[in-house]
Amino acid sequence: MFIQNPMPDQIDPVLVDELQGVCVSTLGHLRDDGFAKGLIPNRRPVKFIGTAVTVRIPHLDSTAVHVATDLLRPGDVLVVDHSGDTERSAFGGLVSFTAKARGAVGAVIDGSINDYDETLEYDFPVYSRGFSPITTRILGIEGAINVPIAVCGVVVRPGDVVFADSDGVAFLQPHEAVGLGALLASKEEAEGPARDSIAAGGSIAEFSGARAAFDAKRA
Numbered sequence: 061m062f063i064q065n066p067m068p069d070q071i072d073p074v075l076v077d078e079l080q081g082v083c084v085s086t087l088g089h090l091r092d093d094g095f096a097k098g099l100i101p102n103r104r105p106v107k108f109i110g111t112a113v114t115v116r117i118p119h120l121d122s123t124a125v126h127v128a129t130d131l132l133r134p135g136d137v138l139v140v141d142h143s144g145d146t147e148r149s150a151f152g153g154l155v156s157f158t159a160k161a162r163g164a165v166g167a168v169i170d171g172s173i174n175d176y177d178e179t180l181e182y183d184f185p186v187y188s189r190g191f192s193p194i195t196t197r198i199l200g201i202e203g204a205i206n207v208p209i210a211v212c213g214v215v216v217r218p219g220d221v222v223f224a225d226s227d228g229v230a231f232l233q234p235h236e237a238v239g240l241g242a243l244l245a246s247k248e249e250a251e252g253p254a255r256d257s258i259a260a261g262g263s264i265a266e267f268s269g270a271r272a273a274f275d276a277k278r279a
């Protein structure tokens with residue numbers, strides 16, 4: 061059976077701009093949930109922020125990936141739940157070429173990819189579990205587009221914010237991203253004076269609070 065829900069509203073371009081200026085790992089200093097643990101990028105440095113268009117496929121059939129890829133809009137990110145399969149790739153050169161041609165800013169595949177060199181040639185950023193030369197087929201068995209999916213144990217809804225850079229991928233609901241760029245920027249800006257102080261002989265442990273926390277429980 062196939063499901064195709066409408067394309068999600070795209071995230072506010074202001075949120076995209078705000079998150080462009082900050083690091084995913086700065087969010088990782090503040091929370092543990094929502095990260096796609098275990099995925100690697102096809103290249104570094106990498107940075108993309110966009111709207112999740114979700115796809116779930118079974119192990120062997122990538123029919124829904126091809127259909128969804130045609131629907132991508134500028135600013136979208138293709139996010140694929142391959143139902144736990146890593147032996148077969150459902151994402152290769154032609155899919156990345158099409159995604160890029162539609163204006164998508166990246167892809168996040170909870171599965172393997174193929175045509176690795178081609179993805180680089182098209183300069184299309186893809187996070188995945190790795191690489192496989194064995195691919196899916198167009199079998200018309202089943203798949204779902206724009207439904208909630210699981211990516212590395214994280215629930216991703218169509219329209220979620222995909223926040224990716226060289227350190228990894230975070231998924232946020234749009235309301236969680238409001239004001240987040242400013243919060244992360246203020247945290248990063250605080251490191252400027254810390255660097256100046258450390259360069260002059262100051263202490264990272266004083267800056268971070270580690271010295272005080274350590275001493276408070278020192279045996």
Ligand SMILES: O=C([O-])CC(=O)C(=O)O
Nearest residue numbers: 122150151152153154155
């Ligand atoms: O077609 C596929 O499913 C994967 C592939 O090789 C491509 O995208 O070029």
Ligand SMILES: [Mg+2]
Nearest residue numbers: 152153154175
């Ligand atoms: Mg191919």
